[in-house]
Amino acid sequence: MNESSSTIVKISYIGIGSNIGDKLFNCLKAIELIKRIPGCRIMAQSDFYRTEPVGVEGQEWYLNGVISLSISISARELLQSFLDIETCMGRKRKGKWDPRIIDLDILLFGDDIINEEDLIIPHPRMYERRFVLEPLVRLAPDLIHPLLGKSMAGLLAGLSEQGQAVLRTTGK
Numbered sequence: 001m002n003e004s005s006s007t008i009v010k011i012s013y014i015g016i017g018s019n020i021g022d023k024l025f026n027c028l029k030a031i032e033l034i035k036r037i038p039g040c041r042i043m044a045q046s047d048f049y050r051t052e053p054v055g056v057e058g059q060e061w062y063l064n065g066v067i068s069l070s071i072s073i074s075a076r077e078l079l080q081s082f083l084d085i086e087t088c089m090g091r092k093r094k095g096k097w098d099p100r101i102i103d104l105d106i107l108l109f110g111d112d113i114i115n116e117e118d119l120i121i122p123h124p125r126m127y128e129r130r131f132v133l134e135p136l137v138r139l140a141p142d143l144i145h146p147l148l149g150k151s152m153a154g155l156l157a158g159l160s161e162q163g164q165a166v167l168r169t170t171g172k
Contacts (some may be wrong), residue, residue: 010110017103023063039073046135052165066135075109130164
């Protein structure tokens with residue numbers, strides 16, 4: 001697949017999370033850095049949610065949210081920009097679900113379906129995670145998952161809350 005920078009504009013949804021240090025500050029700083037990526041424009045931002053870590057025990061709860069971007073760069077370029085932001089903010093990649101100062105995930109990139117070794121879109125586990133779907137539904141409840149053919153609201157309605165507590169915070 002040959003992705004190139006073009007003037008084609010797509011809407012991308014990005015998951016943002018932190019469970020180390022000042023979580024709100026970390027998430028807001030990441031959003032400010034995303035605003036500086038050429039070819040990206042933030043269209044909307046969800047509230048943030050305190051969320052129970054999924055798949056691990058003994059970690060701090062996360063702060064998670066979702067933003068939507070208008071994109072005129074490739075998914076590969078966006079991924080590299082996100083990796084650069086995470087590194088700049090001090091993220092150290094040690095293990096799969098280790099605590100992190102910042103985590104930026106491309107959830108959706110238009111209707112694109114990408115399945116490469118280091119880039120899978122739609123995000124492969126987004127449909128089973130309340131910490132992704134709760135804020136995403138606030139932005140785009142009728143958005144259809146390109147592989148599953150279901151709306152984000154429909155996916156969320158089918159998820160158990162067991163082990164996936166999601167608590168809305170007071171600020172953005």
